[in-house]
Amino acid sequence: MYKYDQYDQRVVDQRVEQFRRQTHRYIEGKLTEEEFRPLRLHNGLYMQRLAPMMRIAIPYGLLSSEQLRMLALIARKYDKGYGHFSTRQNIQYNWLLLEEAPDILADLARVQMHAIQTSGNCIRNVTADQYSGVAHDENVDARPYCELVRQWSTFHPEFDWLPRKFKIAINGAQNDRAATDVHDIGLDIYKGEDGEPLFDVKVGGGLGRTPVIGRCIRKGLPVQHLLSYLEAVMRIYNRYGRRDNIYKARIKILVRALGAEVFARQVEEEWLKIRDDQIDVTEEELNRIARHFEPPELEPSPDCWPELEAEKEKKTAYGFWLKNNLFRHKVTGYVIVTLSLKAIGNPPGDATDVQMEGVADMADLYSRSEIRTTHEQNLILPHVRQTDLPKVFEAARKLGLAAPFTGTLADIVCCPGGDFCSLANAKSIPIAEAIQRRFDDLDYLHDLGPLDLNISGCMNACGHHHVGHIGILGVDKKSQEFYQVSLGGNSTQDSSLGTIVGPSFSSAEVPDKIAEILECYIDRRHSKETFLECYRRIGIEPFREAVYGASTKT
DSSP: OOOOOHHHHHHHHHHHHHHHHHHHHHHTTSSOHHHHHHHHHTTTEEEOSSSEEEEEOOGGGEEEHHHHHHHHHHHHHHSSSEEEEOTTSOEEEOSOOGGGHHHHHHHHHTTTOOOTTSSSSSBOOOEEOTTTTTBTTBSSOOHHHHHHHHHHHTTOGGGSSOSSOBOEEEEOBSSOOSOGGGSSEEEEEEEOTTSOEEEEEEESOBOTTSOBOOEEEEEEEEGGGHHHHHHHHHHHHHHHSOOSOGGGOSHHHHHHHHOHHHHHHHHHHHHHHHTTTSOOOOHHHHHHHHGGGOOOOOOOOOOOHHHHHHHHTSOSHHHHHHHHHEEEBSSTTEEEEEEOSOOTTSOTTEEEHHHHHHHHHHHHHHSTTEEEEOTTSOEEEEEEEGGGHHHHHHHHHHHTOOOSOTTSTTSOEEOOGGGTOTTOSSOSHHHHHHHHHHTOOHHHHHHHOSOOEEEESSTTOTTOGGGSSEEEEEEEETTEEEEEEEEOOBOSSSOBOOEEOSSOEETTTHHHHHHHHHHHHHHHOOTTOOHHHHHHHHOSHHHHHHHHOTTOOO
């Protein structure tokens, strides 16, 4: 992983001390709330419903065991003993004291971490496929390019006050696990005929109040022009993006207003002006960054995959876990293991200080001291010997991290909702728990097959409900919490936005309505047909009839 040099460390340390002085001035009444707001947002600090919340950057989801132990210490020392891993691969703490925020940043700096650009109208933390560098289906390791973009965008003076927040995701695998189609910029990397990396650039995707699938405006961009082309995109957005209306300020609105073809033409014209005399990614710079991501030297280990496949068919806790919580590693004899943060009764994405320290210990023992965070709000050990799996399972079980339903209905993606967020219309966590408790039979979950269920507490869509196979959105009806259900969303390479089934439901009705949707799927699916495949074949009307009755077509 990337290691700070002296310059990096000095910049982060200076930032901490600047914010310490700014915070003290605010507490002493020398700064107004309006003056302090941009300062705290640029350091990841929000004023939430019940207490200050801080969002910590985990660039492209990569952590060392030392860093995870620091996150555990912060949870124990400054919070209520836990943290919340988000869909953007970061971690949030929800119960902080304002006067201690600079101390948290100082502790983070000791392990080369920060909260810079995790909030505010700037380029946010760059995200990537959580399996980057280790997946068997990978074309190009996305991490060096994520780091390249991160270094270019951090403190970029021209893009520090954008019309709205800006999110970039990069995918280098055959299967898109970074949801690039629903980001402001999504980059797909692959190798050209000469083996050099090329980029397809998608712009204008996003969720929130106006969900949009991004449009590809440039194919086959050579790596040496990556930053200059991104700079051109950002300049057009910064120049023409709306600042008069917060709900129409994202780049997706600009792309839609101009049309993708016109927007692409303006970017090309801007790019031609700066391409030859601005940023050029040199081979030397690429090699400098890439050296930080050299794969670890993994000792030879026997390939036990046939035995694992046989073990998966056994209806045991270990068999179910193997079936759903493993992914094929590019090195024979190794696997990628998902540690689930979705145990029933646990808010999705939450991890205690004890669990984080336990995972750090597991990483040291079984995964070359490396951990990943996922878009699905879980943790990953990326380098596990197949022969170590029984010990890893037992360690995960003792920590409460061995829930064997990754990728199933119970692996719910969920924002903090009304329990914490001041923007939320409704609670999300209790709905997730009610659904998990209703559908806790492992045989039933595995019979349903892969199924993404995403929950958001408001239209900001932090739970990515628009791209869930089943999406649930909390809405406010005359100060009462109701929930709107959509079907058919998907965030992978065959991306799609969900369609609303009909009128919303009360919280008590939601589990029953999900059950009716699932029964409709079971009754109509073909052999081995997934929920999404079935939905795309039969359309939404059978599901509407199952939920509302034949007379409802709304």
